Amino acid sequence: MRPRRGLSHGHVGSLRAPDAAMALRNARDLYTRRQEGVSIWVVPATAITASSPDEKDAFFDPAADKVYRHPTFYEVPDGVQHL
Amino acid sequence: MYGNDGLLGEVEAAEEALRDAAGRRLSGGEGLEEYFIAVIEADQKIEPRDWMPDSYRKTLIRQIAQHAHSEIIGMQPEGNWISRAPSLKRKAILLAKVQDEAGHGLYLYAAAETLGVSRDELVQMLLEGRQKYSSIFNYPTLTWADVGAIGWLVDGAAIVNQVPLCRCSYGPYARAMIRICKEESFHQRQGYEILHTLAHGTDGQKAMAQDAVNRWWYPSLAMFGPPDADSTHSAQSMAWKIKRFSNDELRQRFVDMCVQQAEVLGLTLPDADLRWNEERKAYDYTQPDYDELKRVISGDGPCNRQRMAHRRRAHAEGAWVREAAAAYAKKRHAIV
Numbered sequence A: 001m002r003p004r005r006g007l008s009h010g011h012v013g014s015l016r017a018p019d020a021a022m023a024l025r026n027a028r029d030l031y032t033r034r035q036e037g038v039s040i041w042v043v044p045a046t047a048i049t050a051s052s053p054d055e056k057d058a059f060f061d062p063a064a065d066k067v068y069r070h071p072t073f074y075e076v077p078d079g080v081q082h083l
Numbered sequence B: 001m002y003g004n005d006g007l008l009g010e011v012e013a014a015e016e017a018l019r020d021a022a023g024r025r026l027s028g029g030e031g032l033e034e035y036f037i038a039v040i041e042a043d044q045k046i047e048p049r050d051w052m053p054d055s056y057r058k059t060l061i062r063q064i065a066q067h068a069h070s071e072i073i074g075m076q077p078e079g080n081w082i083s084r085a086p087s088l089k090r091k092a093i094l095l096a097k098v099q100d101e102a103g104h105g106l107y108l109y110a111a112a113e114t115l116g117v118s119r120d121e122l123v124q125m126l127l128e129g130r131q132k133y134s135s136i137f138n139y140p141t142l143t144w145a146d147v148g149a150i151g152w153l154v155d156g157a158a159i160v161n162q163v164p165l166c167r168c169s170y171g172p173y174a175r176a177m178i179r180i181c182k183e184e185s186f187h188q189r190q191g192y193e194i195l196h197t198l199a200h201g202t203d204g205q206k207a208m209a210q211d212a213v214n215r216w217w218y219p220s221l222a223m224f225g226p227p228d229a230d231s232t233h234s235a236q237s238m239a240w241k242i243k244r245f246s247n248d249e250l251r252q253r254f255v256d257m258c259v260q261q262a263e264v265l266g267l268t269l270p271d272a273d274l275r276w277n278e279e280r281k282a283y284d285y286t287q288p289d290y291d292e293l294k295r296v297i298s299g300d301g302p303c304n305r306q307r308m309a310h311r312r313r314a315h316a317e318g319a320w321v322r323e324a325a326a327a328y329a330k331k332r333h334a335i336v
């Protein structure tokens, strides 16, 4: 669901429907009764491949020891502006 | 325009503005075109399914694709130094930086695809020379200090160019730019740190740093494009809020930021006429050679042929990976 023009779509919930067109209408009825959004995407749950939170450590391990990807890793000499 | 928290503060302000505008009510906008104009006037975002003028779509495709190609080709000058970085720390940092640039290219190809072109088409246009990339990546990286100069000046100029794009009227492009600008900050700092270290090292190291700054200064100024008087696409892009400032305005902003940063480095900028103009409250400076810019853009820079040959080779040599991935997916699909 895109809450307002300009913002990204974010996940709001799941529902049952026989096909994509019905899913879109059901999503409208179920999740936007108070005008929560301006646009909806629906995706069949079977089309989603998700990583498991149990594997979080191993899965995200490649980024764990790379503090140098953050600007705060670098020493900025005293008095430099706009860096 | 840059407050104390600098460029990142600007990016956050753009994100904030995007949220504010999203909450605003639209007035007017009866027909398709009127509605399009009303959205832009309210500083809201045009989204992929919205009606938009054909030329707006074409302008964006050209600009976003060129931007994506620049990120991808831009990996080459620095990639040249990954295996020869002076320490494991510098090597890990440079790898991370080049990896980020690949990521930026992918965000941007994805943003372009929302306009109805495919990534394959765009890549093909790059390989056939029908779409361009930034002139800056056609200059060679001769010494390790060049990696520092690129981070400081080239990424620095890119940030000055890109921060206003965080407020671009096309939603997917603006959101990609917010993400990219946040990541760019480390690129500029690591370059600055390399130069600072060299400039405070031996005489030889300092000379190497100065030489790199001398060579990269004018090509970096040229990154902002031709002077306003000769800029062909500007006026319409400004009206559509794709572009927010003119080439010359952004170039001036970049010069004004660099002077003080160069002083702290203990290095000089190679311009004898660079001086503060009290009346304009800005620095007077020497313009880059725009004939050289034209030559480099039209394919005749120091490294154009090498860059394109490398990209074509990498694309051809990667064909088996793409084919294998597609074959595997097909096989899995048949089983499920």
Ligand SMILES: [Fe+2]
Pocket (backbone or CB within 6 Å): B071, B100, B101, B104, B180, B184
């Ligand atoms: Fe980048």
Ligand SMILES: [Fe+2]
Pocket (backbone or CB within 6 Å): B101, B155, B184, B187
């Ligand atoms: Fe960068």
